[in-house]
Amino acid sequence: MSFVTVRNVFQSYGPRPIIERVNFEAEEGAFVSIVGASGCGKSTFLRLLLAQEQPTRGDIRVAGADPAREPGLDRGIVFQRYSVFPHMTVRENIVAGESFRRPWGRFFGADRKAALARADDTLARIGLDHVADQYPATLSGGMQQRLAIGQALVAKPRVLLLDEPFGALDPGTRLSMHDFLQDLRAETGMTVFMVTHDLEEAFKLGDRVLVFDKPRWDPHDPNRYGATITYDFDARDGGIPFQTLKEDTHVLQANG
């Protein structure tokens, strides 16, 4: 049984189809990159995975549960911008990842102390402990995104969704964010979906790369048909599939 199952999903806004006939399955722990031209429904697909929107047809299930009707704790999200709360300090933003599910949205007394200590550990791990008391607006773009990822992970989602998370960063920061993300993933082994414009990034980080495109195209009415997954690449081993043999063959054993 696959972890994330997308079955025959259609989404249209009014009469305008955005994506159509999307079928897809992912194992737990997979890192799936999603690429495609602008306006090809990548972000729509992510919003559907997030349950921010409901598909007009078909359903999306995570871990066999019923299709979610609104965003919840099982799905974490990092957007390109506005991903952290501007009115909370960096430390409070991390604490919020745990405390927002409480009735009052905050911890009290001993719980609060413990949460602050845990937040400091998290900040040390993501390298933001030196700015713990600052507001996000004073942080650089890369630091804000690191904070956003840290905040999302503190809530321990089953699936982490990234919507062009590094799109606004300069190339150097982007590379260090790749390392950061790969480290975190090796640590947590969580399932990740990432929408990106950057093909190189998609293949570098992803185990699989999904390409969204419109298979049918009406030159007189470009919006007539929606996009779907046109390619599903295996991006492991540098994008060269079949490199690791799944069976222990006697040939390999004989050769040592």
Add this chain to the structure above:
Amino acid sequence: MRIINIKPGRPLAVFLMLLPFVAVFVAYAIGSEIRLAENPSDKLLPAPGTIWDTAWRLITEADRRSGRILFWHDTGASLMRLGLGITISALTALVFALLIGLLPLARSFLAQFVAVLSMIPPLALLPILFIVFGLGETSKVVLIVVGTLPCLIRDLGQRVVELPQELRVKAQTLGASSWVLALRVALPQLMPRLIQAVRLQIGPAWLFLIAAEAIASDLGLGYRIFLVRRYLAMDVILTYVIWITILAFLIDWSFRWVSRRVFPWAEDSL
């Protein structure tokens, strides 16, 4: 060099800032001088010295009949009404703005209604308020509330609607209920905007206050101005007008100061 690129230095900036104040004062002094030279008992433009003397007398000397310094009692009564009206208005607006901004159901239910309400000229309602609430304090406070509330609700409701969708979704993925979303995300971000909106509504609030006091009151800054109008006591009127201006300025300034101190993260937007 284009004039849009010419920036004044610090001394010039201060000079330019003071210039209109000085210019108005000088113009007034000259006008007063001319009129008084023609007719020493002219009441229309009293000399600055006379206004100063009157102001000093008003501030320090008690009224012979009641034994109270009316200036401070007027100020106290007016500020009480203003403060009460603005506070009630702001708190009510906060609740309604959160409802309208966060709940699509409440938006469908209330948004158009509030938009229509805000079109009613509040002063046209004043007679009704006097009839319903009597001539006491209540009707004056209610007029300020009625006058400022619809605008505050519309303004703040719009601010809540403008909160980035990303933040709402993010809070939901962290497990926030609607209540927590309102309490921990929308409300704190709305507070600096509330102060900003209230600052803009202070002007109308003074207008409604003085109008209500002018019509039915026995104490208050607006009442006093309209009372001494009968005696053409320009020196008293001008003293009160200057005092109201100073009060309004101080209120505005203190709001800005509080906002900067309490909401340092919102500095860009203020």
